[in-house]
Amino acid sequence: MTQEKKKKDSILNLLKYAGKYKWPLIFCPMVMIGEVAMETYIPKLIQRLIDEAIPNSAQSGEMSQVLICGGLMIAMALISMGFGMAGSYLGAKGGMGFGRNLRQALFEKIQRFSFKNIDKFSTASLVTRITTDVNQTQNTLIMLVRMAFRSPIMFLMSLFYAWQMNPSLTSILFVAVPLLALGIVIIMRSAFPRFQIMMKKYDILNREVQENLIAIRVVKAFVRSAFEKKKFGDAADEVTNAQRSAEKVVLWNGPLMQILMYGCIVSVLWFGGQQIIRGEMGVGALLTFITYITQILMALMMLSFLFVGIVLSRASISRILEVLNEEPDIANPESAATHVKDGEIEFDHVGFSYAGDKDNLVLQDINLHIKAGETIGLIGATGSAKTSLVSLIPRLYDVTTGTLKVGGRDVREYDIHALRDQVAMVLQKNVLFSGSIKENLRWGDENATDEEITAACQAAAADEFVRSFPGGYETDLGQGGVNVSGGQKQRLCIARALLKKPRIMILDDATSAVDTATDSRIREALRSQMPDTTKIIIAQRITSVMDADRVVVLDNGKIADVGTHDELMARCDIYRDVYLSQQKGVA
Ligand SMILES: Nc1ncnc2c1ncn2[C@@H]1O[C@H](COP(=O)(O)OP(=O)(O)OP(=O)(O)O)[C@@H](O)[C@H]1O
Numbered sequence: 227m228t229q230e231k232k233k234k235d236s237i238l239n240l241l242k243y244a245g246k247y248k249w250p251l252i253f254c255p256m257v258m259i260g261e262v263a264m265e266t267y268i269p270k271l272i273q274r275l276i277d278e279a280i281p282n283s284a285q286s287g288e289m290s291q292v293l294i295c296g297g298l299m300i301a302m303a304l305i306s307m308g309f310g311m312a313g314s315y316l317g318a319k320g321g322m323g324f325g326r327n328l329r330q331a332l333f334e335k336i337q338r339f340s341f342k343n344i345d346k347f348s349t350a351s352l353v354t355r356i357t358t359d360v361n362q363t364q365n366t367l368i369m370l371v372r373m374a375f376r377s378p379i380m381f382l383m384s385l386f387y388a389w390q391m392n393p394s395l396t397s398i399l400f401v402a403v404p405l406l407a408l409g410i411v412i413i414m415r416s417a418f419p420r421f422q423i424m425m426k427k428y429d430i431l432n433r434e435v436q437e438n439l440i441a442i443r444v445v446k447a448f449v450r451s452a453f454e455k456k457k458f459g460d461a462a463d464e465v466t467n468a469q470r471s472a473e474k475v476v477l478w479n480g481p482l483m484q485i486l487m488y489g490c491i492v493s494v495l496w497f498g499g500q501q502i503i504r505g506e507m508g509v510g511a512l513l514t515f516i517t518y519i520t521q522i523l524m525a526l527m528m529l530s531f532l533f534v535g536i537v538l539s540r541a542s543i544s545r546i547l548e549v550l551n552e553e554p555d556i557a558n559p560e561s562a563a564t565h566v567k568d569g570e571i572e573f574d575h576v577g578f579s580y581a582g583d584k585d586n587l588v589l590q591d592i593n594l595h596i597k598a599g600e601t602i603g604l605i606g607a608t609g610s611a612k613t614s615l616v617s618l619i620p621r622l623y624d625v626t627t628g629t630l631k632v633g634g635r636d637v638r639e640y641d642i643h644a645l646r647d648q649v650a651m652v653l654q655k656n657v658l659f660s661g662s663i664k665e666n667l668r669w670g671d672e673n674a675t676d677e678e679i680t681a682a683c684q685a686a687a688a689d690e691f692v693r694s695f696p697g698g699y700e701t702d703l704g705q706g707g708v709n710v711s712g713g714q715k716q717r718l719c720i721a722r723a724l725l726k727k728p729r730i731m732i733l734d735d736a737t738s739a740v741d742t743a744t745d746s747r748i749r750e751a752l753r754s755q756m757p758d759t760t761k762i763i764i765a766q767r768i769t770s771v772m773d774a775d776r777v778v779v780l781d782n783g784k785i786a787d788v789g790t791h792d793e794l795m796a797r798c799d800i801y802r803d804v805y806l807s808q809q810k811g812v813a
């Protein structure tokens with residue numbers, strides 16, 4: 227990793243998300259300094275107690291010095307505890323608040339992502355970033371504000387007092403500290419890549435869980451539970467192994483510290499003991515000295531934990547920053563147009579590739595002019611890029627070459643909200659949300675009256691079955707709309723789109739699960755109720771498109787032919803073949 231990248235992945239770049247929680251984060255280290263001041267002074271009192279107060283009181287029979295010393299120690303310990311508790315509270319409050327704000331910022335950013343941005347990260351990885359990665363970062367920050375000042379100050383003050391007491395004994399640290407630093411650097415360097423691998427494995431695990439739960443019905447229908455269990459087990463094992471491999475390295479911190487700590491204590495006892503025998507030092511001073519040496523090494527250990535924490539969270543931080551720094555691929559232009567004149571659509575030499583690669587186009591040289599209010603059928607084999615073609619109209623993706631105009635203007639000139647308000651698209655993969663039917667329908671128009679909702683449902687042939695539910699329009703749909711059948715769900719999604727009263731209505735295979743009679747009723751309602759709305763109907767069944775004004779036949783990303791049903795029957799082989807094969811099915 228380059229130096230520059232390291233700097234970029236620093237937690238400091240995220241601190242602006244602390245918002246109003248910056249105050250506890252600022253106060254916490256200050257309070258911790260108070261704690262350290264007490265903690266490092268108490269050993270001095272021990273020395274005074276043992277080397278002065280106790281011998282004096284033994285001589286004079288007077289306890290006052292001992293009591294003063296002891297009382298001071300208790301008071302300082304209590305104050306230190308108070309500071310410690312306040313520091314923990316402030317650190318936790320600031321850190322948790324920071325985590326909350328960071329999650330919110332990520333979530334808001336993702337809301338602005340285009341389909342292409344989301345394709346790039348994958349949903350599972352976004353979930354890990356918003357949960358595990360934020361937790362990791364938040365914990366590091368809490369540790370950072372608690373230790374960042376406390377440990378260095380403890381180190382310096384203890385070192386100062388120790389040096390003041392006995393410079394020659396303090397020189398033991400000249401051996402211990404470089405060894406500790408070297409050990410920590412080696413541990414850090416080898417731990418970092420391992421933790422990065424671990425986070426990747428977490429992504430995979432999350433993906434398994436997510437895929438399985440979304441498709442749990444399919445899993446059960448295909449009796450794939452055993453297979454899925456094994457797949458999950460494997461992913462879980464991989465996380466365990468990756469984590470174990472990383473922790474195995476970090477674990478060396480403990481023994482390293484212990485060896486150095488006990489090595490120092492033994493040396494102090496050895497050399498200090500000799501000084502006591504020679505009468506150069508008191509017993510109290512030796513005890514105090516050992517306390518300082520312990521505090522110095524403890525401070526260094528805390529710093530090393532902090533370093534390890536920062537190393538660990540660097541992977542998380544860089545993954546969070548990746549999302550925060552990702553530019554939404556589709557952004558509003560400056561001085562965007564907010565009015566879509568009508569539902570006219572014009573494809574002018576349009577080429578499109580999901581990867582933005584001009585040599586590998588999914589759609590090639592599309593030229594098509596659709597008049598406002600026209601009904602267009604769109605037909606073609608699976609994978610012929612029907613969905614891709616219509617996704618360009620509400621700018622779910624941007625064209626790679628050529629131009630696409632809606633209402634006489636390039637789609638890239640519109641304010642995205644204004645454009646999408648006028649282009650209703652019933653996606654091939656429909657989603658409803660938990661909540662009542664009415665709430666779901668109001669996605670189309672949050673101010674829709676009950677009458678408008680009923681009218682839209684009538685047009686979408688949904689009113690009848692909704693009324694048959696005991697809860698009617700208040701029926702709760704459950705997560706992802708599980709409480710309705712596939713065809714019912716499709717009809718609710720059409721009603722939701724109708725409520726938008728859009729200028730352009732796109733139905734991507736939106737009636738595939740609806741019987742032919744109902745399908746034709748819906749199309750009839752669309753035609754009579756929305757005469758000015760441009761309608762694009764993608765279907766596999768010829769019967770769904772044969773009464774359209776014109777039918778577009780897509781073949782492998784290119785327009786093979788455009789015409790009415792009769793014209794296409796007369797001249798387009800692909801169309802005729804599909805028609806005949808479907809007629810045969812009927813016969
Ligand atoms: N998000 C995506 N990223 C990359 N490639 C994609 C993506 N979605 C579709 N494709 C590719 O684009 C091509 C056209 O897919 P598209 O979904 O437009 O076909 P379709 O005609 O709608 O098919 P179907 O009738 O099965 O819905 C396919 O080859 C597919 O692999």
Ligand SMILES: [Mg+2]
Pocket residue numbers: 612613614654734
């Ligand atoms: Mg499709």
